[in-house]
Amino acid sequence: MKNILIVFTLFTVLACTATNKKTMVASTYDSKADIDLFLSTGEESVENQVLDRLKLHNVDSVQIKQILRATLSESSQNSRGLQSNLKLKIKQKKYSYALYVPDLVSPNMPMIVIMHGMGGSGANTIQAWIDRLGDKFVILCPTYPMGAWWSQNAENFVLQLINEIQSNYQIDPNRIFLSGLSNGAIGAYMLGMFYPDRFAGIIPIAGGITKRLMSFLVNLNNTPLYIIQGEFDPIFPIALIRRTYKILSDFKSPVIYREHKERGAAHGGHFLPESEVPALIEWLTKQKRNTSPKVIRITREKNHMKRFFWARISKGLKLAALQIPGPEMEPLNIQDGKIATLFAIDKGNNRFMVRGKNVIEFEIYLSSDHIDFKKPVVVTFQSIQDEGNKLTPGKKFVAFNQKVKKDSNLLLQGFKESRDQNLLFDARITISTQKNVEFAASQ
Numbered sequence: 001m002k003n004i005l006i007v008f009t010l011f012t013v014l015a016c017t018a019t020n021k022k023t024m025v026a027s028t029y030d031s032k033a034d035i036d037l038f039l040s041t042g043e044e045s046v047e048n049q050v051l052d053r054l055k056l057h058n059v060d061s062v063q064i065k066q067i068l069r070a071t072l073s074e075s076s077q078n079s080r081g082l083q084s085n086l087k088l089k090i091k092q093k094k095y096s097y098a099l100y101v102p103d104l105v106s107p108n109m110p111m112i113v114i115m116h117g118m119g120g121s122g123a124n125t126i127q128a129w130i131d132r133l134g135d136k137f138v139i140l141c142p143t144y145p146m147g148a149w150w151s152q153n154a155e156n157f158v159l160q161l162i163n164e165i166q167s168n169y170q171i172d173p174n175r176i177f178l179s180g181l182s183n184g185a186i187g188a189y190m191l192g193m194f195y196p197d198r199f200a201g202i203i204p205i206a207g208g209i210t211k212r213l214m215s216f217l218v219n220l221n222n223t224p225l226y227i228i229q230g231e232f233d234p235i236f237p238i239a240l241i242r243r244t245y246k247i248l249s250d251f252k253s254p255v256i257y258r259e260h261k262e263r264g265a266a267h268g269g270h271f272l273p274e275s276e277v278p279a280l281i282e283w284l285t286k287q288k289r290n291t292s293p294k295v296i297r298i299t300r301e302k303n304h305m306k307r308f309f310w311a312r313i314s315k316g317l318k319l320a321a322l323q324i325p326g327p328e329m330e331p332l333n334i335q336d337g338k339i340a341t342l343f344a345i346d347k348g349n350n351r352f353m354v355r356g357k358n359v360i361e362f363e364i365y366l367s368s369d370h371i372d373f374k375k376p377v378v379v380t381f382q383s384i385q386d387e388g389n390k391l392t393p394g395k396k397f398v399a400f401n402q403k404v405k406k407d408s409n410l411l412l413q414g415f416k417e418s419r420d421q422n423l424l425f426d427a428r429i430t431i432s433t434q435k436n437v438e439f440a441a442s443q
Contacts, residue, residue: 031059035067039416051409061406061426069421084123088161095157097142098122102135110175111138117182118147132277149187151326166419173420174289179203196223197308200289206270208240215339217247222293224254226283228276230269231261291422298342315361316340350377357384361432365425376403399431
């Protein structure tokens with residue numbers, strides 16, 4: 001009996017010691033430091049090590065989201081006022097930009113990005129907008145050669161610059177606006193069409209896009225536009241802008257169109273009349289991004305295949321690659337082909353309805369804010385085919401019906417790319433329309 005008591009006591013001591021050691025290990029783990037490491041590294045092996053440690057210490061997606069959001073609230077806000085000659089380095093090249101941060105900047109300030117026209121710069125653009133907007137906005141004016149904002153390099157520059165400012169200031173991600181005049185208006189249309197979930201509103205001024213690019217206006221179905229154009233603009237024909245407005249109106253996109261009859265001394269109607277500014281500012285103050293629309297429409301070509309909102313076309317059928325080169329050397333991908341279109345509806349209760357044309361594969365992104373991960377997710381798909389001049393719907397069938405596991409890597413990678421606390425996704429499902437079409441045909 002005495003021996004049994006000794007063994008029991010020894011076992012209890014060892015068990016308590018092991019428990020204490022385990023508690024000590026858990027208590028010394030700094031999940032925030034590990035997540036910061038994930039966000040700062042460019043090495044996949046380091047990312048995987050962080051993911052392994054998060055899993056080992058049972059750090060779930062709820063905790064990860066809390067840490068990511070706290071990361072944004074820690075942003076430094078030391079620099080105020082006008083800064084005219086700042087630099088951002090991208091692939092060994094430095095690009096200039098001008099920034100204005102109100103002296104009395106408050107947390108979650110709205111920001112407007114304004115792109116100049118040919119021959120302009122951020123430095124000579126920003127002062128007029130400070131006078132117009134006062135201390136209501138953080139104002140960001142990048143500079144790019146010849147104002148070629150349609151180029152791939154310029155696109156990358158603007159998106160990285162927005163991320164940079166968001167990492168340094170507490171910008172409201174739901175009130176970031178994109179505007180531009182002349183060439184800058186082309187950039188506003190194009191960045192807006194290809195990244196519509198990044199912006200609370202798009203403001204093209206005295207500029208437009210070609211008929212070929214108008215196919216992508218459907219992407220702006222959930223992103224408000226405020227178009228200002230002069231009837232007597234000698235550079236961008238008014239008929240082109242009116243056509244753009246009609247397409248957006250036909251899509252029932254949230255668009256306001258302001259057409260003025262003023263003539264400037266230098267460029268006719270190719271400018272922003274100050275008389276248009278008060279109504280524009282009033283509109284800006286009322287806009288807020290919708291981060292989770294129930295219905296989204298996506299039109300894609302090969303050079304722009306990223307997710308927006310909660311869906312993505314990941315593969316298309318013989319897609320065109322539409323790219324307009326700029327003045328800098330950049331990789332080119334230009335080819336004739338098709339345009340892929342996806343029409344997706346979040347029907348609630350873990351159910352989605354998707355229709356697609358020229359879509360081989362698509363993805364649905366899921367967040368615990370809108371999805372019950374304890375239940376199956378059901379996706380119904382229907383293809384749309386071209387038959388002559390007529391669109392014909394294919395057979396409707398269930399393409400996905402099962403439970404989905406959360407993915408910490410997806411959550412962290414998504415935040416790493418956009419620094420957007422309101423578009424944090426816990427999981428992603430990928431659906432091949434080809435396999436499902438074959439399955440449906442055999443039924």
